[in-house]
Amino acid sequence: MADGExxxxxFTTTSLPTDPRLLATVTNAYLGTRVYRDILHANGVYNGAAxxxxxxxxxxxxNVRMAVPGAGGLxxxxxxxTRTGTFSHVLQSADYAATHQLYxxxxxxxxxxxxxxxxxxxxxAQPITVQLQTHFVPKSxxxxxxxxxxxxxxxxxxxxxxxxxxxxxxxxxxxMLWTPVPRALTLRGEERxxxxxxxxxxxxxxxxxxxxxxxxxxxxAAGALHASHAHAWAALWxxxxxxxxxxxxxxxxxxxxxxxxxSAIPPRGCPAFPFHGISPGGLSNxxxxxxxxxxxxxxxxxxxxxxxxxxYPEAARAILEYRVRTLGGALCNAQEQGYKxxxxxxxxxxxxxxxxxxxxxxxxxxxxTGDVLMAFEQYYRTTQDQxxxxxxxxxxxxxxxxxxxxxxxxxxxxxxxxxxxGTSATARPVCREGVCDQRLGAPPARPGxxxxxxxxxxxxxxVPEEWVDCAKKVKVPFDAEKKYHPEYxxxxxxxxxxxxxxxxxxxxxxxxxxxxxxxxxxxxxEPVTELDGPAMTWSMFAVGWLELKEVQRAQSHLSRCFSxxxxxxxxxxxxxxxxxxVNFLTGMGGFLQAVxxxxxGFRITKTGLRFDPAFPEDVHELEVTGVAYLGNKxxxxxxxxxxxxxxxxxxxxxxxxxxxxxxxxSGRRFPLREGQSVSFPTAAGWIQRSPPE
Numbered sequence: 059m060a061d062g063e064x065x066x067x068x069f070t071t072t073s074l075p076t077d078p079r080l081l082a083t084v085t086n087a088y089l090g091t092r093v094y095r096d097i098l099h100a101n102g103v104y105n106g107a108a109x110x111x112x113x114x115x116x117x118x119x120x121n122v123r124m125a126v127p128g129a130g131g132l133x134x135x136x137x138x139x140t141r142t143g144t145f146s147h148v149l150q151s152a153d154y155a156a157t158h159q160l161y162x163x164x165x166x167x168x169x170x171x172x173x174x175x176x177x178x179x180x181x182x183a184q185p186i187t188v189q190l191q192t193h194f195v196p197k198s199x200x201x202x203x204x205x206x207x208x209x210x211x212x213x214x215x216x217x218x219x220x221x222x223x224x225x226x227x228x229x230x231x232x233x234m235l236w237t238p239v240p241r242a243l244t245l246r247g248e249e250r251x252x253x254x255x256x257x258x259x260x261x262x263x264x265x266x267x268x269x270x271x272x273x274x275x276x277x278x279a280a281g282a283l284h285a286s287h288a289h290a291w292a293a294l295w296x297x298x299x300x301x302x303x304x305x306x307x308x309x310x311x312x313x314x315x316x317x318x319x320x321s322a323i324p325p326r327g328c329p330a331f332p333f334h335g336i337s338p339g340g341l342s343n344x345x346x347x348x349x350x351x352x353x354x355x356x357x358x359x360x361x362x363x364x365x366x367x368x369x370y371p372e373a374a375r376a377i378l379e380y381r382v383r384t385l386g387g388a389l390c391n392a393q394e395q396g397y398k399x400x401x402x403x404x405x406x407x408x409x410x411x412x413x414x415x416x417x418x419x420x421x422x423x424x425x426x427t428g429d430v431l432m433a434f435e436q437y438y439r440t441t442q443d444q445x446x447x448x449x450x451x452x453x454x455x456x457x458x459x460x461x462x463x464x465x466x467x468x469x470x471x472x473x474x475x476x477x478x479x480g481t482s483a484t485a486r487p488v489c490r491e492g493v494c495d496q497r498l499g500a501p502p503a504r505p506g507x508x509x510x511x512x513x514x515x516x517x518x519x520x521v522p523e524e525w526v527d528c529a530k531k532v533k534v535p536f537d538a539e540k541k542y543h544p545e546y547x548x549x550x551x552x553x554x555x556x557x558x559x560x561x562x563x564x565x566x567x568x569x570x571x572x573x574x575x576x577x578x579x580x581x582x583x584e585p586v587t588e589l590d591g592p593a594m595t596w597s598m599f600a601v602g603w604l605e606l607k608e609v610q611r612a613q614s615h616l617s618r619c620f621s622x623x624x625x626x627x628x629x630x631x632x633x634x635x636x637x638x639x640v641n642f643l644t645g646m647g648g649f650l651q652a653v654x655x656x657x658x659g660f661r662i663t664k665t666g667l668r669f670d671p672a673f674p675e676d677v678h679e680l681e682v683t684g685v686a687y688l689g690n691k692x693x694x695x696x697x698x699x700x701x702x703x704x705x706x707x708x709x710x711x712x713x714x715x716x717x718x719x720x721x722x723x724s725g726r727r728f729p730l731r732e733g734q735s736v737s738f739p740t741a742a743g744w745i746q747r748s749p750p751e
Contacts, residue, residue, distance in 0.1 A: 069138045075624065079092075080629045082145050087323060087325065087331065090162060108413055111407045119236035119256070124156060134149055134150075145159070153178065156177075164290040169271075170257075174254045177251040186245040190243065209268055233266075236256070236259070255278045294326075296684075299681070303678040315647075337350060339352070359429040362647040364433075388402045439662050440687060460522075464525065507529035542578040555586055558583075565598065580599060590635050593642055598652075604657065667685075671701065681694070719736060721738060
């Protein structure tokens with residue numbers, strides 16, 4: 059970063075947004091809150107039955123505001139530092155600075171912490187007192203809480219949620235320990251600087267809560283609590299970075315998106331952590347009546363997952379493990395509707411049963427089942443992780459989804475094809491006479507069935523003929539005269555649609571089509587898509603136009619996303635008018651894909667990781683660090699003239715095989731060896747395993 063240039067990783071303001079929903083969030087994979095909010099949430103802890111299921115509100119001891127009453131001339135700043143995952147509030151006078159830091163520890167996921175530091179900057183001997191304002195009350199509308207004995211100076215409460223998700227099911231338990239917060243802190247006259255640290259530990263067992271709190275105390279005693287958190291974030295950024303030479307607003311937007319998404323994933327090497335997925339608003343949101351109540355949607359599998367997989371396959375695996383653990387609920391969902399196999403819920407919580415409050419969407423939004431399987435396919439192609447599929451339930455899930463798709467299909471003698479009836483697209487229309495063949499009903503079924511057949515062949519398992527037949531003959535509506543894909547049978551050009559759905563055929567579904575048809579789909583739906591619809595829409599139009607090398611047209615769509623980004627902390631809103639979910643990770647995921655899969659042209663295929671870069675005039679260079687492929691980590695540096703690829707890590711052992719880059723037009727091959735960079739003119743190509751010599 060050049061001298062005097064604004065740091066794109068640090069968001070600072072002198073005043074907070076008036077809408078508290080737009081305050082910065084501090085989360086890790088297990089705990090999350092918005093700053094200055096009186097509740098926090100824990101991953102997987104829901105209260106309420108079926109459609110009333112929502113994240114359980116846990117009272118937050120870290121909701122503390124620092125103040126110095128009666129002090130005049132104080133300069134006040136609020137900062138979110140994405141490098142260290144830390145929110146800070148600073149009160150600065152001519153004589154001293156008081157700093158409040160708040161964070162959810164990235165690697166010790168059961169800990170949240172804050173500190174107050176008072177530092178004297180002038181040679182005075184007057185005591186300096188900072189007041190701590192808190193409205194903490196150890197009560198919750200969702201938990202039956204009881205007080206336990208203090209532990210190592212911490213107060214202790216514990217209890218369980220009031221209503222299970224399914225009748226007769228378990229009620230999650232919560233154990234919380236926290237450092238008592240005084241009303242004021244004073245730096246005595248003889249002291250130059252003092253720091254006070256406050257811990258909150260939350261877990262589903264008393265043992266884990268106490269273990270985490272004790273670990274935190276030990277780090278405090280060593281002066282290393284925040285340093286250990288910052289170190290974990292530094293390691294995370296070293297393995298995952300997107301840098302571009304281009305407009306500062308774009309760089310800051312990318313950094314904000316990555317920060318909020320990375321905040322939600324499990325840390326590397328976290329043992330036996332039962333991750334419960336990512337909801338559209340993340341852990342900081344999801345109380346009853348807010349941000350889809352903390353439920354997990356297709357947003358996780360389609361919009362967030364590809365970005366996570368590209369950098370951190372271990373975290374991507376944790377998302378898939380959540381789906382495997384909830385397979386039993388998906389099997390019940392299908393059975394209740396009279397189908398075979400597994401139907402994943404439109405809205406999922408802890409069990410995999412449908413928890414959508416509106417029954418019609420839970421019944422018709424079946425494309426989520428295809429979205430789940432698409433994530434499994436992307437992971438399989440990227441990692442070749444045999445263990446997940448052979449031993450850890452992945453193959454059972456794949457087979458169950460294939461069975462479900464086949465059971466949904468109805469043969470038409472007249473058309474000589476299969477229909478999928480009773481579905482709904484992302485625009486959420488009610489099916490007309492029960493027949494839709496919506497864009498996101500039939501299309502995910504075909505690649506899903508083909509993927510299931512591929513895995514069966516890899517595992518030397520007989521492929522059911524039904525899978526092959528249904529994949530080949532399922533109808534994907536296509537207007538041969540106008541050469542475009544209607545949103546559904548009977549769609550009339552010009553009818554409005556809510557958000558990107560047909561355009562997803564090109565990406566991420568990669569449905570086979572000519573450039574002419576791809577263009578026609580984009581031009582057909584661009585003018586009729588709601589301008590104020592969900593934030594991820596225009597990112598997908600951008601990806602489509604980048605495929606066709608119309609970079610300025612693509613950028614005009616990507617620029618629309620900035621109306622969903624709020625200041626000063628880059629928190630996204632679902633809709634550009636400010637309505638809908640906040641901290642909208644779905645929109646962030648789409649925006650990231652526009653760069654990570656649009657500017658680079660990355661595509662995860664059966665045979666390799668394809669690239670075909672294209673970016674607008676005001677972007678001169680793009681560097682993507684930490685791309686994961688087949689156990690390797692790669693750095694791509696792209697300009698208009700040249701692509702440079704370096705393998706920074708590679709797997710060891712007899713099963714390891716080197717990679718090579720192949721240029722599509724010439725067929726020229728470039729061996730990729732660890733620690734060495736390879737350059738070639740910017741053009742389409744792919745990364746693949748080197749064939750055996």
